[in-house]
Amino acid sequence: MYRKVDEQAIEFLKEVFAADDVLLDPEMMEKYSHDEVPGLRAEPEAVVRATNAEQVSKLMEFANEQMIPVTPRGAGYGLSGGAVPAHGGIVLSLERMNRILEIDKKNLMVTVEPGVITEKIHQAVEAEGLFYPPDPASLDSCTIGGNVAECAGGPRAVKYGVTKDYVCGLEVVLPSGEIVHTGGKLVKDVTGYDLRGLMVGSEGTLGIVTKIILRLIPLPKVTIDLLVAFNEFQSAADTVSAIIERQILPTALEFMGQDCLRACEAYLKKELPFREAEALLLIKLDGNRKEDVEAMAEVIGEVCLEHEAIDVLMADNRPDQDRLWEARRAIIDALKMRSPVNHMEDVVVPRGRIGEFLAEMKKLEEEYQYPIVCFGHSGDGNVHVNVLKEDRPEDVWLKTVPQISGRIFDIALSLGGQITGEHGVGLTRKNSLEKAVGPVALRLIRDIKHVFDPNNILNPGKILP
Ligand SMILES: Cc1cc2nc3c(=O)[nH]c(=O)nc-3n(C[C@H](O)[C@H](O)[C@H](O)COP(=O)(O)OP(=O)(O)OC[C@H]3O[C@@H](n4cnc5c(N)ncnc54)[C@H](O)[C@@H]3O)c2cc1C
8 A cells, every 4th residue: 555665756855855865774773663662673775864844745745745654753762662663664853943932021931842851841941940851750851842742740749730721732744745834822812623732642643743832830939749658558548539639739659669660669779768667658749938838748748647647858949859860761661671571551540549549450460470569640640651571482472461551441441431542542552542532522523534644644553543
C-alpha cells in the first residue's frame, strides 16, 4: 500500500531540506527507530530534520501524493511507541525547531517552536517570575511538541492540570500539507469546534505541531516538599485518598514503594533517606505566603501520622528539594537497570480509589509471581505499573505479559479508570482501545482520523487497532 522512499523521493527531500538535515545512512537510522519503550523498534527509510513550517508543509504535500508514511518525532522519549516508524517511510524530526520565540508578559503567554526541551521553557519563564506548570519527569529531555502530542502530565498535575490546560494556540501542518492556525493568545475562545483541543493528545496522527502558544501563570513564591515514610504499603496508599478527602490540594503527591527506593539507590549509587521504609509519599506544596504553605504542611503531617506514618522529612530550600526529587525522577531508569526488559502500564483511576487499585496490584504480584512495581502520580490517580522480567525465560515472559497487562487494564476499568493517564495509546496499547472506550467512541475516533488523514500517511499504525 505504501510507497518506498526511492531516488525521486530522496531528490525531493534534498531540494526541501538542508543537506545535513536529510539522513539516509543506515547507521543514523538506529537513533530514530525507537522511543523509550524497551525492545520496540522499526527503522525508517529516511530521516529529515525540519527548521520551519514551510518545509513540513512541502514534505506532507509530497508524502500525501506519493503515499509515503511520515512519523513526527520530538526527542523520542515517549513511552507508547508513538515516534516509532511502524511502517518505515520518513521520520520527521522537529528537534531543530527549538526556539523560544516570545515571552509576552502583557498577555502571560509564551510562544515556542515544538522542538524546545520542556525544561528550557520552565527556566526561561521562571527567570521572568512566570510559571509553566506541566512537568513530565522527562522534562530535561522531552520536547514541548511531544508534550502537546501526548498531552503530557507530571507531578504538578494534581493542582495545576496537564498540557491541554495551558495550550492556547497552535500552528499545525495537516497531512495534506495545508497549514492551519487554531486558537491564539486567548484565554477564552469558543469559535467553532475545538480543533486545538483535538490536536492536544492526538499523538502525531492528525497533524504536525509547528508552533505553540502556552498560557503562563505567576510563579508561586513559596514551596515546601515533604517526604513521608510508612511501614505499611497500604497505609501510604490510603493516606493519598485521606489527603484528598481533607480537601487539601497539594501541588504534587507522588507514591513509591520500597522496591523503587532500592532500585534508585542502586542506580544513583547513594543511600536515600528512609531506606527501610515500606513506602514513601513525596508531597509538594506551594503558595504565595509562607504561613499558608506551612499551615497546609501541618495538616498533611497530621493526616500522615493518623495513617501511621513513621516519619516526615521537610525541605523548604531548592538544594534539599532537588535531593528529594532526584530519586523520583530516576525511577524509570533505575527499574531499567534492575531489569532491562520490563513492561510499564500507565493506568489512571479516580483518585479516591488509589488505595484499592494498589491493593489489587499486590494480589496480582502474588498470583503471577512477577515483581510488579508501582509508582507515580498518586495524587491524580495515575499509577505507573511496572512488570519486571528479570531472569525469567523469554518465552514465558512473552506469554505472561499480555495476560498481566490485560488484568491491570480490567482492574483499572472496573474501578472507573482508564488504560493510560499520560503516556498515550501509540503502538503499545492500541489493541485495548476498544475495550477502554467502547465501539461507538472507537468509531468516532476512526472517523476523525479519516477526515484529517484520508490516505493514512501521518503516523500510521498508531492509536487505532
Ligand atoms: C524517564 C521518563 C519519564 C517520563 N515521565 C513522564 C511524565 O511524568 N509525564 C508524562 O506525561 N510523560 C512522561 N514520559 C513520557 C514522555 O516523556 C512524554 O510522552 C513526552 O511528551 C514525549 O516527548 P518527546 O519529545 O520525547 O516525544 P516523542 O517520543 O518524540 O513523540 C511522542 C509522540 O508525539 C508525536 N510528536 C512529537 N512531536 C510532535 C509534533 N511536533 N507534532 C505532532 N506530533 C508530534 C510523535 O509522533 C509521537 O507520537 C516519561 C518518559 C521517560 C522516558
